[in-house]
Amino acid sequence: MAIKEITPQEAFDVLTKESGSVYIDVRTVEEFVSGHPDGAVNIPVAFPDPGQGMAFNTEFAQVVEAHYPKDRKIIVGCQAGPRSDSAARVLQDTGYQDVSSVRGGFGGLRDPFGQVTAPGWASLGLPVSRENGEGVSYESLAAKKK
Numbered sequence: 001m002a003i004k005e006i007t008p009q010e011a012f013d014v015l016t017k018e019s020g021s022v023y024i025d026v027r028t029v030e031e032f033v034s035g036h037p038d039g040a041v042n043i044p045v046a047f048p049d050p051g052q053g054m055a056f057n058t059e060f061a062q063v064v065e066a067h068y069p070k071d072r073k074i075i076v077g078c079q080a081g082p083r084s085d086s087a088a089r090v091l092q093d094t095g096y097q098d099v100s101s102v103r104g105g106f107g108g109l110r111d112p113f114g115q116v117t118a119p120g121w122a123s124l125g126l127p128v129s130r131e132n133g134e135g136v137s138y139e140s141l142a143a144k145k146k
Contacts, residue, residue: 003088005103008037008121011075014100015039021073024064026087027106029138031079036106038127040077041067042138045087059145060087061094063138066145070095077102080109081118 006014014021015037025036026045036042043063049055068074074096078084084101091099103109104118111117122128134140 003085003092004100005081005085006075006100008077008102008104008106008119008124008126011037011077011100011102011121012126014073014075018073021075022068023075023077024087025106026060026076026078026083029132031106032138033130033132035122035128035130037077037121038129040129041136041141042132043141044138045076045078045083045090059142061090063142063145064091064096065094067141071097073098073100075100075102077121078105079107080105080120 015023023037023040025032025040025042028044028048029042032042043060044057045060046054046056074091076084076087081103084105088099088101104120106121108116108120108123109118
């Protein structure tokens with residue numbers, strides 16, 4: 001099944017209009033802390049792995065399942081789009097029924113020449129937060145997985 005892609009503006013509109021929808025920022029903890037969509041929670045799909053690039057977070061689906069039912073509207077976003085596509089696929093394979101990936105993510109998608117091909121959340125002037133407390137941080141969410 002194809003991954004549904006939405007723009008940052010569409011994600012903002014859904015989050016504003018549909019109570020119960022959730023934005024899962026799948027970037028690293030460090031990226032999340034530096035700024036993220038207001039109201040987002042942090043569940044990284046991968047972690048930095050020195051010398052290897054990134055390593056898949058084997059607890060990703062478990063942490064999501066511990067907090068959100070499979071019929072919840074889930075929006076996943078990363079820095080530009082590729083990680084959120086991977087995360088959306090994992091969630092679909094786990095049985096989530098309404099998952100969207102944010103094309104352009106938080107920082108925007110660029111072509112090989114550095115030109116923006118899909119603007120990100122931050123560049124569109126959508127609300128940004130640096131909150132990383134209870135119920136938002138990966139540490140607090142992972143502590144309560146099944």
